[in-house]
Amino acid sequence: MSSGIEFVKDGHIARVTLNNPKALNAISPAMDDALAAAWIEIDDDPDIWVAVLSATPGKAFCSGADVSGGTDRDGRMALGGGLTGVGGPQYHLRTPLIAAVHGYVIGGGFELAMCADMIVAADDAQFFIPEVKAGIIGEAGILHRAVRRLPHHIAMGMILTGDRLPAAKAEQFGLVNEVVAPDDLAAAAERWAGKVIACAPRAVQAAKHATLTGLGMRLEDALTTRYEPIEAYAGTKDQQEGLAAFAEKRKPVWTGH
Template structure:
């Protein structure tokens, strides 16, 4: 991976870390290239069952796009290696993603965190949408995600005032799954990864696919739609193993096949 992104595989877990602390872990075009390469490799590797996104220690998880590195993105991809869908084509990550956030979670960095399936936050995390306070407004992706992932008036209050949402409140409003001490953030992310790894990997991916695709449909359509990953899972070794383990009152042993 290029400078600014660390990528490693740890058993069935892929670890992706933003490492641009001098710029509050803001994402440069080069970092976007590396992130897209990471997401693509993660989805293509059958041995990776869950991914964890974190950032190097410091004041911020991520301050959005690194404007000091240049603003011309050449239409290559959306911010966050394509995850946000802002500034270019969106990449739909099939693998479950956990975001472990700390400090300032600002603008596009806030949006990147909301692209994750699970968010764990250090107790010093502060989420905010600062555009109006700076007298600017551009791509509105963060706004559309905020009003979908927070109570309406909480989101609108943040959007219209630029006020910060502390981690404790984010937990109360359901924006994050867990709030922990800063020194416990990595361990909390690992606990959530272990919970996800306890499920059959193909079933987990199929569940994610159906949940997210169904969000864009009326309920009656979502209920009657056939989801290819769910259908493809039927009759697999892991599906049969789940049935056998349940019947035998034992823990299943997943192979990803």
């Protein structure tokens, strides 16, 4: 896949790489198109059980939307191929997504990382929301996500001052799952992906769907809601394999069926 995105399938893992380093991996409309196509292909392929989003080595994971041609996105899909819900319709990725970030994780790039289910960060990663320092404020998606992902005063400090949050602090505040040396970032993402594919893929997707769907509900409603992917998983071959493996004290062999 071209247009500033590399897309590779490797067994049960899909690797999506932002490849626009000269522009700090800012996402152009062409890159958004490529990302949108990648997410759809990933969700449509039953052999893909997890996706990893990273960026080519350089100063930044992603600096957000490429606004070199202006800020009007002409009704295109949301930033990040639809994941953010900013600037267009939101795409809800069923497949678990791991973001592996390094360097500057700026604005919309920060928001894109927060759309992942897990974040692994190089120790040189710096997260920040620079809008107020630049005197710019537009779509507010990143503000809403940051104040939900971080302690209130930490998020507000970043939002109202443009201060940067280094990777070590991001781990301390629960924003990222792990911080590693830059040379170990790819291996760390691979390790987390391996943890996901060691689990039953349809159960993982059902768990993600139920968790995120229930997140916007009152706890009482979330507890009493029936989630279609969980119900559809009942009686599948993988569920039966999980029960059999537990009884036989062996590792299960998942097929995705």
